[in-house]
Amino acid sequence: MLVGGGKRMKVGVLALQGDFIEHQAMLGRLGVETVQVRLPQELEGLDALIIPGGESTTIGKLAEAFGLIEPLRQFGQQRPVWGTCAGAIFLSKDARRQQPLLGIMDIMVVRNAFGRQVNSFEIDLDMPFLPSSNGHSTPFHAVFIRAPLIESVSGNAQALATLPDGRIVAARQGRLLATSFHPELTGDDRFHRYFLELAK
Ligand code: GLN
Numbered sequence: 001m002l003v004g005g006g007k008r009m010k011v012g013v014l015a016l017q018g019d020f021i022e023h024q025a026m027l028g029r030l031g032v033e034t035v036q037v038r039l040p041q042e043l044e045g046l047d048a049l050i051i052p053g054g055e056s057t058t059i060g061k062l063a064e065a066f067g068l069i070e071p072l073r074q075f076g077q078q079r080p081v082w083g084t085c086a087g088a089i090f091l092s093k094d095a096r097r098q099q100p101l102l103g104i105m106d107i108m109v110v111r112n113a114f115g116r117q118v119n120s121f122e123i124d125l126d127m128p129f130l131p132s133s134n135g136h137s138t139p140f141h142a143v144f145i146r147a148p149l150i151e152s153v154s155g156n157a158q159a160l161a162t163l164p165d166g167r168i169v170a171a172r173q174g175r176l177l178a179t180s181f182h183p184e185l186t187g188d189d190r191f192h193r194y195f196l197e198l199a200k
Helices: 020-029 056-065 069-078 086-091 190-199
Strands: 010-014 033-037 048-051 081-084 092-094 105-110 121-125 140-144 149-153 158-162 168-173 176-179
Touching (some): 010 020, 020 033, 020 190, 048 086, 048 190, 056 069, 056 086, 069 081, 081 086, 086 092, 086 105, 086 176, 105 168, 149 168
Parallel strands (some): 010 033, 010 048, 081 176, 092 105
Antiparallel strands (some): 105 149, 121 140, 158 168, 168 176
16 A cells, blocks of 8 residues: 555554554555554654554553653654554543553543453444445444443544444544454454555
């Protein structure tokens, strides 16, 4: 996939903890150059960044230890950032408990909102904003693993996808995206393509 000027797109994946390899594999299949980000200088020259799922307290503490909190906040003011699951928590302004957060998205999240690991589930959800090849968009298979819920959006953030009962599981704020679920664990690349469009 190309950015302006015919240059190949280069996307970072925060690689402190969690399922960054799965995001990298999906991006690789889309023809995107990927970079594992563990240090502030590795953000240089990236067109966008993905923060993977994992354990948000661990990701936050490691980000603090590596001096990444401020550089990530600055990156998010200029370029697209997408957080999946723990990554969405890390992007939020409020996770209802004390833990290091970037706080760059006007969303409030509730961690482990669906219960324990055994209560993980998968569900097909309508996401009409996703690219479609045949004129109408098929439902997206959403994988929830000890997932957070986006309890509320405020300011410039908007709900992007909900469960059938209306609870929010994806939000967008300009070029920032948060999803409670894990598109990188499916074979469906539409969410990644949607994100990459924001970076073009
Ligand atoms: N339960 C994790 C947390 O609260 C998130 C789980 C995930 O990323 N799949 O940080």
